[in-house]
Amino acid sequence: MAMKPALALRLGQQLRMTPQLQQAIKLLQLSSLDLQQEIQEALDSNLMLEEQTPDDPVSPDEASSLDEPSETIEGVSNDTTSAETEATAEAKSDETIDSRMEESVPSVDEPAPALDPEIDGDAVLDISDQISTENISEELPVDSLWEDVWDEAPAPQTYSGSDDDDNDYLDRKNGDGVSVQSHLEEQLNLIHLSPCDALIAEAIVDGIDGEGILTIPLEDVLESIPSEYECEIDEVEAVLHLIQHLDPVGIASRNLQECLVIQLKQLPAETPWRAQAISIVEEHISSLANRDYALLIRKTRLKETELQAVIALIQSLNPRPGASIATTNTEYVDPDVIVHKKEGRWVVELNPKSAPRVRVNSEYASMIKRADNSSDNTYLKNHLQEARWFIKSLQQRNDTLLKVSTKIVEFQRGFFEYGAQAMKPLVLHDIAEAVDLHESTISRVTTQKYMHTPAGVFELKYFFSSHVSTHTGGEVSSTAIRSLIKKMVSEENSRKPLSDSKLAKMLAEQDIKVARRTIAKYRDSLMIPPSNERKQLV
Numbered sequence: 304m305a306m307k308p309a310l311a312l313r314l315g316q317q318l319r320m321t322p323q324l325q326q327a328i329k330l331l332q333l334s335s336l337d338l339q340q341e342i343q344e345a346l347d348s349n350l351m352l353e354e355q356t357p358d359d360p361v362s363p364d365e366a367s368s369l370d371e372p373s374e375t376i377e378g379v380s381n382d383t384t385s386a387e388t389e390a391t392a393e394a395k396s397d398e399t400i401d402s403r404m405e406e407s408v409p410s411v412d413e414p415a416p417a418l419d420p421e422i423d424g425d426a427v428l429d430i431s432d433q434i435s436t437e438n439i440s441e442e443l444p445v446d447s448l449w450e451d452v453w454d455e456a457p458a459p460q461t462y463s464g465s466d467d468d469d470n471d472y473l474d475r476k477n478g479d480g481v482s483v484q485s486h487l488e489e490q491l492n493l494i495h496l497s498p499c500d501a502l503i504a505e506a507i508v509d510g511i512d513g514e515g516i517l518t519i520p521l522e523d524v525l526e527s528i529p530s531e532y533e534c535e536i537d538e539v540e541a542v543l544h545l546i547q548h549l550d551p552v553g554i555a556s557r558n559l560q561e562c563l564v565i566q567l568k569q570l571p572a573e574t575p576w577r578a579q580a581i582s583i584v585e586e587h588i589s590s591l592a593n594r595d596y597a598l599l600i601r602k603t604r605l606k607e608t609e610l611q612a613v614i615a616l617i618q619s620l621n622p623r624p625g626a627s628i629a630t631t632n633t634e635y636v637d638p639d640v641i642v643h644k645k646e647g648r649w650v651v652e653l654n655p656k657s658a659p660r661v662r663v664n665s666e667y668a669s670m671i672k673r674a675d676n677s678s679d680n681t682y683l684k685n686h687l688q689e690a691r692w693f694i695k696s697l698q699q700r701n702d703t704l705l706k707v708s709t710k711i712v713e714f715q716r717g718f719f720e721y722g723a724q725a726m727k728p729l730v731l732h733d734i735a736e737a738v739d740l741h742e743s744t745i746s747r748v749t750t751q752k753y754m755h756t757p758a759g760v761f762e763l764k765y766f767f768s769s770h771v772s773t774h775t776g777g778e779v780s781s782t783a784i785r786s787l788i789k790k791m792v793s794e795e796n797s798r799k800p801l802s803d804s805k806l807a808k809m810l811a812e813q814d815i816k817v818a819r820r821t822i823a824k825y826r827d828s829l830m831i832p833p834s835n836e837r838k839q840l841v
Contacts, residue, residue: 334751515625638755728770
């Protein structure tokens with residue numbers, strides 16, 4: 304069979320992920336913290352980018368354009384109707400992001416467009432531009448030294464501390480904090496233990512979890528001691544008893560019962576109801592856990608008021624002594640969107656602190672020569688194009704986030720007015736149709752993005768929930784049902800708590816059709832214990 308070249312025409316469709324489209328999608332799904340890191344990396348790698356600070360001088364026109372975008376809702380009215388109309392004219396899919404970007408950013412071979420104050424900023428004269436070229440030459444000699452420029456070297460700074468102090472400070476600042484093991488080791492170092500007891504104590508401390516419970520049996524501790532020490536199980540128990548009476552009392556207990564008994568016996572002998580509490584914990588811990596108060600009254604022969612005082616003493620103990628030692632670093636959420644009510648209207652605006660504003664360095668941009676094809680000029684052109692792509696991607700991310708957040712507030716206005724019980728069913732498809740974008744784009748925008756409201760800080764995903772049908776044919780949000788369950792449980796009689804079946808009947812009286820197993824699922828998600836564990840003596 305002979306082979307020869309030939310021409311063929313093929314028609315097909317395909318989606319190409321250009322680098323610009325990949326960058327836009329990447330920025331769209333980043334959280335505020337990751338976005339700040341991405342912007343900082345871009346500032347470090349691209350000389351054409353610079354961070355715009357509030358102290359930078361701006362013109363009156365630029366000052367008006369630098370205001371943070373915001374939208375106002377009044378049942379619902381919008382002050383930025385023209386901007387939103389233009390935004391809704393954009394295409395639905397993520398592929399249209401690429402086409403819009405290709406039309407908005409010129410090629411490096413085309414004539415340079417006029418600088419946009421919002422993106423490129425104003426050309427601010429540097430101090431070096433204010434110095435006459437007659438006083439200082441354009442270049443310093445290659446063999447010039449630092450001493451030739453400065454007459455005197457700066458005086459050495461003195462510091463009372465040492466390098467070790469700086470290292471210790473960094474270790475303390477970046478360390479994991481105090482742990483259960485380190486807290487106990489500090490106390491054990493003050494006790495003179497024999498070599499065998501020291502090894503036993505070290506093995507026991509290593510087997511304690513974050514709540515202060517000993518997770519390994521004493522037999523394993525004994526096997527970990529070298530045979531030349533000839534340790535016995537009695538010595539292991541003695542060291543364990545010593546550790547259990549360190550601070551906090553009850554640590555290294557093998558179970559909850561042992562932990563509570565140790566703390567009760569540590570109390571003064573004249574403590575009211577101490578003996579009765581020890582007896583109940585040692586003999587009737589299971590009945591106490593099941594809140595079987597009738598059985599406890601019959602076995603202990605205590606009156607209801609007396610049993611209530613004994614239980615109050617037991618509840619004052621610390622069932623997890625190790626939890627009070629371990630320190631955790633508090634993580635704060637920086638909201639991306641701020642919602643507040645102003646003159647009867649809900650105003651939605653972007654948080655200016657969530658991401659720094661960047662622009663093109665006008666001084667470096669002015670160095671680009673149109674007809675110059677040198678390597679330096681090409682290097683500057685490429686960085687200028689990348690900088691403008693990055694800024695356009697940031698602007699598009701902010702516009703999309705503001706547009707989606709505004710629609711969420713518009714759909715869930717009842718939540719902002721009356722609370723979670725007025726939450727409406729909402730899915731990604733509803734917002735996607737309202738803002739004329741793809742559902743995948745809405746999913747990226749609402750992931751790891753937070754909204755600050757008068758009721759607190761919520762993730763944007765919180766406002767999306769499934770629906771439950773009512774007897775009248777309507778729909779109720781699952782978030783609203785959870786809020787109703789939480790309210791009913793908080794108002795119940797603690798002596799006769801509401802069961803899941805009773806909660807389902809009470810919701811049915813409000814025309815909300817929910818199965819008992821669904822109530823149990825919602826109750827577990829709210830971390831509400833079952834009815835038998837909520838029973839109390841009042």
